[in-house]
Amino acid sequence: MESVELKVEMVGIHEKRLRKCLSKLKGIEKVEVDGKRQKVVVTGYAHKNKILKAVRREGLKADFWSTHNDLLEAYTCASYASFSFHSFNFF
Secondary structure (H helix, E strand, O other), X not given: OEEEEEEEEOOOOHHHHHHHHHHOOOOEXXXXXXXXXXXXXXXXXXXXXXXXXXXXXXXXXXXXXXXXXXXXXXXXXXXXXXXXXXXXXXX
């Protein structure tokens, strides 16, 4: 069994559509969707290129997940965590 990780640009309404299109493929055992990180993990026996093609056929922008995505997310979380807002009084 193989796990394929994809980065899919989506909004919350696309999650159900995405699960439905991937579950139709032969050999798919499990589909995990993380809408906040825009990450989809597909577990099963289907070829990774067929999975990517099925997602793109649904009209969603998708690509294989890379370690670059993890590093970018860690950097943005760390930089926003140290960023603070100060309240100003104008009157």
